[in-house]
C-alpha cells in the first residue's frame with residue numbers, strides 16, 4: 512500500500528516556507544526546561560511534546576508500549592512557557608509526534624559533515640498511514656549558519672545548504688535526507704523541531720506558506736568544502752578503526768573467557 516507522502520517534498524526531500532515574520536519573546540525558548548540529549552553535535556533539547564508528557568526526548572518506540580512518532584503528549588509546564596511555539600507546531604493541524612527545541616553550540620562545516628545523519632521517524636509507522644516528516648523553525652537569528660542536506664552522507668554531489676536566519680521555516684523528510692547544521696557564531700542556536708504526519712492538513716499548510724523545494728543556497732568557498740569533505744573522511748576512518756579495535760578486543764576477551 513505504501514505511505515501517504517507530500518508531493519511537495521518528492522523532488523528534493525524538503526521545502527522552504529515563507530519566513531515567519533513576527534517577533535517571539537526569547538523567554539519562550541530560554542526559560543523552559545532542557546535535558547541533555549545527544550544528537551548531532553553538542554546539543555540539549557527542551558521537549559514540548561513527548562511520548563507520555565514527561566520532560567524527556569526518547570523515541571516513542573523506546574517506551575512501553577512502543578509506538579511510532581505520532582500522538583505526542585503536550586507537556587503542560589513547558590507549553591505554558593512557550594505558547595507561541597506550541598501554537599506554531601499545532602498550526603498545520605497535522606498529527607504531532609515529538610516536538611522539541613534544540614539548542615546547538617557553535618560548530619564548523621567539517622563538524623556538520625561528520626554529524627550528518629538520518630532520523631528514524633517512521634519506525635513502527637503502520638503502512639498506509641502518513642509518513643512522518645519534520646518541521647524546523649529557526650528561532651535565533653543565525654545569519655551565518657545553514658542546514659546541510661544530502662541524499663548520500665559522503666557524496667557532496669547533491670548538497671543543499673539552506674540559510675538559517677530567525678524565522679526560517681523548513682519541512683524536511685529527515686528519514687530520506689542526511690542532515691545537520693553548520694552553526695557559525697558564538698552563542699547557541701535554537702530551533703523548534705516538530706514531527707508531523709504527512710497528509711492533507713500538512714499539504715494545505717505547505718501550500719499556504721508557499722513551500723518550495725529549492726531556494727537560494729548558501730555559498731561556501733571551495734577550499735572549505737574540500738577541507739570539510741576530507742575531515743569527514745578522516746573522522747569516519749578514525750571511528751571505524753576505533754570500533755574495529757574494540758570489536759577485536761571483545762572477540763579476544765570472549766576467546767579468553
Ligand SMILES: [Fe+2]
Nearest residue numbers: 628629630685
Ligand atoms: Fe535529525
